[in-house]
Amino acid sequence: MDLFDDECQWPRRLLHIPSMTSYEWRPGDWYGDFQKPKYSILSYTWGRWEIRDPSTLQHVRPIQIHGIAWEVPRVDPEAFTDDEFLAVIRDTASPHPEVVDSEHVDFLWLDVACIHQSDEEEKAKEIGRQAIIFRGASHGYIWIRQSKEFIRQWCEDFDKAFAVLTTDAFKTTDHGAWTSCLIDLIQKLFSDAWFSSLWTLQEAFLRPTATFIFKDADKNSMDHCTLKMISDALVAIKESLTSTEGIRQLDSALALRRLIDEIGFVGYGSGNLMVENHMAENPMALLAASHGRTASRVEDRVYGIMQIFDVSVGRSATGAESGHEYTLLELEEQLGTAILLKHPILSQLHVHTVPVDMGTAWRFSQRSTVPERTKVFTNNDLCAVSKLSVQRLDENVLIGEFSGKTASFQRFASRLAKDWPHSWNLNDTSIYLDATDNTGLESDVPHAGTGTLQTAAWLSKHSPQTHILLLALKTSNDPMAPRDNPWAWALGILMHPTQIQLSRGYTDFWRRQGIFIWDVRYKRSAARASSLGFVKALLHEIENLPEDIFKACPYLIGEDEMWSETRGYFG
Numbered sequence: 001m002d003l004f005d006d007e008c009q010w011p012r013r014l015l016h017i018p019s020m021t022s023y024e025w026r027p028g029d030w031y032g033d034f035q036k037p038k039y040s041i042l043s044y045t046w047g048r049w050e051i052r053d054p055s056t057l058q059h060v061r062p063i064q065i066h067g068i069a070w071e072v073p074r075v076d077p078e079a080f081t082d083d084e085f086l087a088v089i090r091d092t093a094s095p096h097p098e099v100v101d102s103e104h105v106d107f108l109w110l111d112v113a114c115i116h117q118s119d120e121e122e123k124a125k126e127i128g129r130q131a132i133i134f135r136g137a138s139h140g141y142i143w144i145r146q147s148k149e150f151i152r153q154w155c156e157d158f159d160k161a162f163a164v165l166t167t168d169a170f171k172t173t174d175h176g177a178w179t180s181c182l183i184d185l186i187q188k189l190f191s192d193a194w195f196s197s198l199w200t201l202q203e204a205f206l207r208p209t210a211t212f213i214f215k216d217a218d219k220n221s222m223d224h225c226t227l228k229m230i231s232d233a234l235v236a237i238k239e240s241l242t243s244t245e246g247i248r249q250l251d252s253a254l255a256l257r258r259l260i261d262e263i264g265f266v267g268y269g270s271g272n273l274m275v276e277n278h279m280a281e282n283p284m285a286l287l288a289a290s291h292g293r294t295a296s297r298v299e300d301r302v303y304g305i306m307q308i309f310d311v312s313v314g315r316s317a318t319g320a321e322s323g324h325e326y327t328l329l330e331l332e333e334q335l336g337t338a339i340l341l342k343h344p345i346l347s348q349l350h351v352h353t354v355p356v357d358m359g360t361a362w363r364f365s366q367r368s369t370v371p372e373r374t375k376v377f378t379n380n381d382l383c384a385v386s387k388l389s390v391q392r393l394d395e396n397v398l399i400g401e402f403s404g405k406t407a408s409f410q411r412f413a414s415r416l417a418k419d420w421p422h423s424w425n426l427n428d429t430s431i432y433l434d435a436t437d438n439t440g441l442e443s444d445v446p447h448a449g450t451g452t453l454q455t456a457a458w459l460s461k462h463s464p465q466t467h468i469l470l471l472a473l474k475t476s477n478d479p480m481a482p483r484d485n486p487w488a489w490a491l492g493i494l495m496h497p498t499q500i501q502l503s504r505g506y507t508d509f510w511r512r513q514g515i516f517i518w519d520v521r522y523k524r525s526a527a528r529a530s531s532l533g534f535v536k537a538l539l540h541e542i543e544n545l546p547e548d549i550f551k552a553c554p555y556l557i558g559e560d561e562m563w564s565e566t567r568g569y570f571g
Contacts, residue, residue, distance in 0.1 A: 003027055006125050006318060011133050013114040014039050014107045017093050020086075021066040022113045031107065039107035040092045041134055043203040043210060044143040045193050046112075047296045049079035063089075063112075070118040079145065079193075080215070087217040092141050096211055098224035105138055121315060121322065128316025130307040131206055140210030141219075142200075144192045148214045148222055155223070158185050162233055165240055175247055179254050182237060186256075189230075190263055198293035198304040201264055205286060205308050234260050261372075264289025282378050283308045284346050288370045301366070302331035311338035333398050336363025337390045340400070344388040345472045348493055349374040351514060352434040359500050359571040361434060361512035362390070362400030371432050373517065377491065382472040385558060391569065394502040399509065399571045402469055402493075405558045406566040409466040409494060409516070412555070413456050415562070419553050420524060424453040428519035431455045431494070434512060459494070459513075468492040468516055469570070470558045476521065485522055487557055492516045495570055509569035520556040523548050 004012055004025055013022050014031045023031035031037055051057050051074040062072035063082045075085075089110065095102035116122045126133075134140065146154075161181050164170050194200050204210070209228050213219045238260050241251040251257050264286060290305050299314070306313055313334035314326040326334075340347040340362065350368040352361060386404025393399055416423055423429055429452050446455045459466050469492055476488035495510040525548055554560050 006129065009132055009136060010036075011039070011109050011114055011129075011136070012122075012126055015065065015089075015110050015113040017089060017106050017108055019066065020064065020089075022068045024067075034107070037107045038103075038105050038138040039109055039136075040105050040139040040141060041109045041137040041203075041207060041210075042088070042092055042141050042143060043194070043200055043207065044088075045197040045200055046073070046075050046079060047197075047199075048193065048294065049076040050074070051076055065113045068113065068116075070116055072112050073117060084215065084217070088143050088213055091213055091217040091219055092139070094220065095139060096220055096224045099139075099211075102139070109133055109137060124303075124315035124320070127303060128307070128312030130202065131310050134203065134206035137207070140207035141213050142194065142204075142210045142227060143213045143215075144194045145215045146189070146192055147216055148218070151212075151214050151222065151225075154185065154189055155225075157181075158189075158233075161185065162237070165236060170240070175250055176254070179241075179250060179256050183254060183256050183259060186234075186259060186263075193294075195263065196292075196294050198290055198295040198300055201286060201290055201293055202305050202308050205283065234263070262289065262292055264293070282346055282349070282375055283343075284349055284364070285370045285375050287364050288350070288368060291366060298328055299326070299331060301328070302335050306335055306338075309335075309339050309342060311335070311342060313338060332363070337398070339364070340388055340390060343379060345382050345384055345491065346377065346379065347388070348471060349377060349491070349515060351432045354435050355437045356434075358511070359397055359399045359509065359569075362388075362571040371430070371515075373430050374432075374515070377474060377489075381475045382491070383475065383487075384472045385470045386472075388471075393500075393507065393569070394504075397500065397502055399500070399569045400512075401568070402510075402570055403567045404565070405470045405563040406467045407470070407555075407558075407563045409456075409468050410460045410464050411562055412468060413460055415555060416518070419551060423519065424456055428524075429456070430517040431459070431514065432516075433494070433514035436513070463496055463513070465496045466494055466513060467496065467510070467566075469495060469510075469566075470563065473520065473557060478521075480523075482522060485520065485552075485554075485557060487520050490518050490520045490557060492518075493570070500569070500571075507569070509571065512570055518556065520553075522552050523550045525549070 008025065010025055010029050013024050014037065015022050016032060016034075021032065023034075025031060029036045051060060057074070057076065060074050060077060061082060062074045063085050065072055089108060092108050093106055094104055115126045161178065164173055164178060189195075204227055207227075208231070209226055211219065212225045212227070214222070238257050241247055241257050286308050287305065290301070293304075295301055295304055302313060303316065306316070312318070314320065314331045315324070317334070336347075347364070348362075350364050350370050352365055352367065353369055354365075354367045356365050386402055389401045391399055391401045416429075420428065431452050433446065433455065446458050450458075471491045471493060473487040474489040474491070476486055478488070481487075492515065494513040494516050496513060498509065498511045499506040500509045555562055
């Protein structure tokens with residue numbers, strides 16, 4: 001009889017390293033003779049090297065683990081040998097000497113030893129508990145295939161390149177050569193298979209402070225190196241690439257920032273994924289990063305990232321239908337629903353780069369991207385104005401539902417242009433449009449990269465029915481912000497009215513067009529309200545340094561008759 005409860009805060013099994021025995025959980029949180037033992041976790045990748053054909057490499061034997069009823073998968077020695085695997089497992093027992101107040105840990109959560117490899121339902125359930133397991137671990141470790149010798153030389157070269165950032169020499173250095181050097185170094189390290197696995201992207205998010213162990217183990221002979229340390233360095237490099245216009249243009253050609261973004265370990269929230277309170281950050285960027293990751297099964301595109309949002313879907317969900325094989329569409333709908341209900345505002349901060357089916361734009365797609373500007377928004381600093389949910393209107397139609405304040409974009413844009421004429425030029429507004437088939441529109445939608453002013457003008461002229469759904473307001477960090485407007489930014493969805501076909505006929509709904517972000521502050525620089533031309537206004541401000549202008553505009557935060565309470569479907 002299985003006494004394990006999937007809501008349990010402990011793993012179903014733990015590996016006892018000294019005896020190499022996998023102990024099953026027992027009531028009272030016992031594992032063998034040990035109650036509530038401290039344990040570590042090991043993140044590594046092996047699936048792409050699994051030997052599935054029994055007649056292939058017959059001399060290769062799996063690592064020996066006692067106490068389990070399944071065969072440990074055999075792995076091609078090209079990836080690692082059983083001796084190397086065993087050495088790394090033992091290496092996790094002793095914390096790095098540079099880690100303060102750490103003690104020897106004899107238990108390890110290891111997938112092949114703690115997840116039943118032959119029981120698909122049990123495997124799915126434990127995969128759906130990754131967040132619980134990783135949060136409960138005392139230590140986290142990452143095993144990559146690079147040798148200690150390689151890493152020593154890489155660190156020496158990287159430290160030299162990184163040190164340039166911390167001195168005045170950065171101003172006069174050859175930025176082209178410096179950028180090319182860093183691109184080469186980053187590509188060398190991140191060519192390791194661990195950095196391209198979809199599963200490890202999720203594991204990195206769940207354990208951002210994990211310590212690296214290298215191919216030949218013996219981590220304590222190396223300086224302490226964690227994922228967060230590397231992430232912090234990449235953040236600093238990324239920020240340096242915007243320091244001057246010359247460097248920005250150089251990076252536009254060499255694409256170092258894009259390379260760092262594609263890695264997927266930095267670039268949202270406070271600028272750094274690797275923070276302890278990661279669930280407070282914006283995890284949507286990781287969905288975009290996951291598109292470039294390797295997965296052995298198409299369903300793993302969902303199973304391998306769902307725990308980033310602390311949700312379980314498909315076979316991993318509580319109450320999942322036994323024996324049911326969930327399709328990719330079912331999994332994507334379940335994940336999209338779970339994300340929208342758990343993170344309603346953040347769930348919409350993405351842009352479709354290719355047209356999606358009518359009624360599905362409410363959820364993230366395999367080709368969605370997350371604009372850089374939206375990555376700074378987190379659950380902690382947003383106040384929701386609208387309510388979002390999901391409704392199944394038909395057997396084949398799962399659609400978004402909203403209740404909140406809407407306003408005509410055309411009217412809003414016209415009024416903003418009168419109150420703050422240069423807001424559209426000075427980064428006070430951002431518009432990100434979804435790719436579309438142009439159905440119902442009078443002209444081709446502006447391409448990505450079109451300026452905000454031009455996009456706003458196009459929407460006003462060619463899509464006059466476009467409305468803004470006010471999603472949320474972001475709190476201001478200004479201690480002098482007025483009491484009646486303690487906000488800094490507003491976030492909205494752009495959408496236009498149309499109809500969607502169901503089996504019983506057509507029904508009204510709003511087609512999502514993209515996202516809109518605008519400044520809501522009442523106090524701004526004089527240049528933003530100047531009647532002079534854009535460049536002249538800036539020059540006038542620089543030369544005369546006029547005081548900031550205060551102008552109360554309640555419509556910016558949804559408090560005006562132009563906004564009306566609206567309910568409907570969207571997607």
